[in-house]
Amino acid sequence: xxxxxVKSYKMNTETMETNKTAATKTERITGCEAIIRCLIEEGVDxxxxxxxxxxxxxxxxxxxxxxxxxxxxTRHEQGAAHAAQGYARISGKVGxxxxxxxxxxTNLVTGIADAQIDSTPLVCITGQxxxxxxxxxxxxxxxxxxISTPVTKWNHQVTKAEDIPVVLAxxxxxxxxGRPGPVLIDITKDAQFQEFDFSYKKCTGIRSYTxxxxxxxxxxxxxxxxxxxxxxxxxxxxxxxxxxxxxxxLKAVIEKSGVPAAWTILGAxxxxxxxxxxxxxxxxxxxxxxxxxxxxxxxxxAIGMRFDDRVTGDLNTYAKQAKVIHFDIDPAEIDKNVKTDxxxxxxxxxxxxxxxxxxxxxxxxxxHQEFKDLYEIEYEKVIKSDLLPEKEGLTMGExxxxxxxxxxxxxxxxxxxxxxxxxxxxxxxxxxxKSNITSGGLGTMGFALPAAIGAxxxxxxxxxxxxxxxxxxxxxxxxxxxxxxxEVPVKIVVLNNEFLGMVRQWQQLFxxxxxxxxxxxxxxxxxxxxxxxxxxxxVVKREELADAVQEMIASKSSYFLExxxxxxxxxxxxxxxxxxxxxIRLS
Amino acid sequence: xxEEIKTLTISVYTENNIGLxxxxxxxxxxxxxxxxxxxxxxSEIENxxxxxxxxxxxxxxxxxxVGQIEKQVEVIKAYYHDDHETIYTESCMFKIKSDLLFDEPQIxxxxxxxxxxxxxxxxxxxxxxxxxRRHEIEALRxxxxxxxxxxxxxxxxxxxxxxxxxxxxxxxxxxx
Ligand SMILES: Cc1ncc(C[n+]2csc(CCOP(=O)(O)OP(=O)(O)O)c2C)c(N)n1
Ligand SMILES: [Mg+2]
Numbered sequence: 001x002x003x004x005x006v007k008s009y010k011m012n013t014e015t016m017e018t019n020k021t022a023a024t025k026t027e028r029i030t031g032c033e034a035i036i037r038c039l040i041e042e043g044v045d046x047x048x049x050x051x052x053x054x055x056x057x058x059x060x061x062x063x064x065x066x067x068x069x070x071x072x073x074t075r076h077e078q079g080a081a082h083a084a085q086g087y088a089r090i091s092g093k094v095g096x097x098x099x100x101x102x103x104x105x106t107n108l109v110t111g112i113a114d115a116q117i118d119s120t121p122l123v124c125i126t127g128q129x130x131x132x133x134x135x136x137x138x139x140x141x142x143x144x145x146x147i148s149t150p151v152t153k154w155n156h157q158v159t160k161a162e163d164i165p166v167v168l169a170x171x172x173x174x175x176x177x178g179r180p181g182p183v184l185i186d187i188t189k190d191a192q193f194q195e196f197d198f199s200y201k202k203c204t205g206i207r208s209y210t211x212x213x214x215x216x217x218x219x220x221x222x223x224x225x226x227x228x229x230x231x232x233x234x235x236x237x238x239x240x241x242x243x244x245x246x247x248x249x250l251k252a253v254i255e256k257s258g259v260p261a262a263w264t265i266l267g268a269x270x271x272x273x274x275x276x277x278x279x280x281x282x283x284x285x286x287x288x289x290x291x292x293x294x295x296x297x298x299x300x301x302a303i304g305m306r307f308d309d310r311v312t313g314d315l316n317t318y319a320k321q322a323k324v325i326h327f328d329i330d331p332a333e334i335d336k337n338v339k340t341d342x343x344x345x346x347x348x349x350x351x352x353x354x355x356x357x358x359x360x361x362x363x364x365x366x367x368h369q370e371f372k373d374l375y376e377i378e379y380e381k382v383i384k385s386d387l388l389p390e391k392e393g394l395t396m397g398e399x400x401x402x403x404x405x406x407x408x409x410x411x412x413x414x415x416x417x418x419x420x421x422x423x424x425x426x427x428x429x430x431x432x433x434k435s436n437i438t439s440g441g442l443g444t445m446g447f448a449l450p451a452a453i454g455a456x457x458x459x460x461x462x463x464x465x466x467x468x469x470x471x472x473x474x475x476x477x478x479x480x481x482x483x484x485x486x487e488v489p490v491k492i493v494v495l496n497n498e499f500l501g502m503v504r505q506w507q508q509l510f511x512x513x514x515x516x517x518x519x520x521x522x523x524x525x526x527x528x529x530x531x532x533x534x535x536x537x538x539v540v541k542r543e544e545l546a547d548a549v550q551e552m553i554a555s556k557s558s559y560f561l562e563x564x565x566x567x568x569x570x571x572x573x574x575x576x577x578x579x580x581x582x583x584i585r586l587s
Numbered sequence: 588x589x590e591e592i593k594t595l596t597i598s599v600y601t602e603n604n605i606g607l608x609x610x611x612x613x614x615x616x617x618x619x620x621x622x623x624x625x626x627x628x629x630s631e632i633e634n635x636x637x638x639x640x641x642x643x644x645x646x647x648x649x650x651x652x653v654g655q656i657e658k659q660v661e662v663i664k665a666y667y668h669d670d671h672e673t674i675y676t677e678s679c680m681f682k683i684k685s686d687l688l689f690d691e692p693q694i695x696x697x698x699x700x701x702x703x704x705x706x707x708x709x710x711x712x713x714x715x716x717x718x719x720r721r722h723e724i725e726a727l728r729x730x731x732x733x734x735x736x737x738x739x740x741x742x743x744x745x746x747x748x749x750x751x752x753x754x755x756x757x758x759x760x761x762x763x
Contacts, residue, residue, distance in 0.1 A: 145606065150613050154660045156606075174660055207758060208602050208663040332654035 026197035031161030052100025055127030075478035081111020086454030102140030117441030121180035153181030161194035173203035178211030215346035224358030239266035240304015249352035262290035269430035289374035317580035393566030416448035416472035446475030529560035624743030675746035678718035
């Protein structure tokens, strides 16, 4: 049984087009040193993790390689995974997390699942019990390769030191290429100790894996023709544009064609918020105009987005009148949820670049006017009272507005999950791409605090503001320890409504206000932050807000700001789950 | 594309990686699709495995499933075909008490008429083997069941397609 298991994860090295040239000079080192050397070869400067028995040899090497690679001790492995995600999301580079076997490895799983559904490039390295103990229920043995299979783009167990360079090269290649995703490499302790002749060569291809299909010029031309002839075209772009670094290409396409362009949550910030052709966010709590007009457009152009149910609502009443064009790198996304008329496969940087040449200049003024008219309605019914409230209690919206003012829209906003997240995505102003870091597909509470750490460490020159609910904050609050020890100058804003607000909103709207287990008696968050020697302030009155936000943004070190907001505010607009985008509610 | 449920044969060419079985079966499991049978073996290409998976689903589902399967890093290519597009067979074995060969002469006729092969005979038992379509095997099992069967086992479907699946060309293309 054991033998079989070892064998089952053994890879066929013959099939990889890497490490074939024996010309590279070799050096005799241990497996654990090889792991560090591979990371350095891949350009990893920071990794996040937590030590334990099965990964200790690697930590011993990390000690020796201090100064060459920086290991950040988080306070929980989930924190390490999310920090690596934050690092990846803001930089476009592969994030790296490391953990020991058993509980260390399983604690990574939520972050891995989050990275899988949000296409975040991650390499997770876990220690494993020595290979002779595999399958024996040894201390801290867990089948992490089995556990992580459904939530990884690829995973693999290494039981021999000599496989380490090839497998890690492949791991980084798979994580970052094509549609990115998380990869987990599990390395037995005996492989870490073994000595072998080390040499490293980056992976440049795997024969069974096509990262990006070639752009088909025929379908591209058909798409262009549809767009050129459209009277009411609508673009909805997603994270694919950011992952493909196609922001400029998208902007050029929009500006030339005059097509109104809306975004999914993960697509936010690819085009500046203030861009005149940017018509806002689609989806459950998105803007009124792009949601409503999805069911009015004649051509719907989806770019690097996957028609998530939070975006489409009821599929049977979604954009039925429109011809649908879908640009995507992942063939499995085509027709998965929405039937397309024209699919343009490939890297959208390339396809959008080619599309631009085929497009006619247009401005679609009347069509844009429809967006403006609906925006006015949303402004009157929702936005005004969110941003310029007349009631006594503070709103989440006005906090965002204040942050926009103080950061001039240049900050990266890392939001957690809940009402504050929707408010942050709706109202944060973005001038720069890769600035909206949030858990979209999985909706992982606890994401923001560690993700903000990773983001700030990857891009120290950027202002990073975490917007977190009082619930989600307490899911990974221990990472304040990491912020303190590593002196990470992140700005943490907790929007405290003393509720699991988003769930409470649903209870109010759909469960006759039966607030089952959503009210929270919270600790003194300011005292907790101060316990970690983080400057902290609490705001309860509107008059204090502007100054407090200003002080926070001006601070050179980490800063915690708790804003006590209205307890029972709701986020609108809202498409109730399962309803049509046309049935978007303003109250 | 048809929304009617059909028996479809999914053929998957993969790198020789047994861990892949987990990934592939998980794709069906997540969507509550029952796998009628699954067979893996060496394919016509050295070091390339072939999975033959039989499912009862609609073509729309099959297209999505094949997309998800192909997305796996170690999958080279996947296809689905209906019964008219494949040549397929299953095989089965019976273990039966040897006494019956003499006590029940009818059995010998059944063996002959059904083109069943005798694999081995010893004092206690004999073993039959037959390959064919499901209904043929089922008919044989019913006939023999009257006399008592010690053990019966049937394999999953194996199938080749009438159309070409140009894996060698595909692999050559990737190489270049
Ligand atoms: C790990 C996890 N558990 C449960 C949920 C379900 N959930 C979604 S939003 C939410 C409430 C979040 O409350 P809070 O962090 O206070 O944010 P608010 O909605 O109040 O702004 C919950 C419980 C989740 N998304 N993630
Ligand atoms: Mg809350």
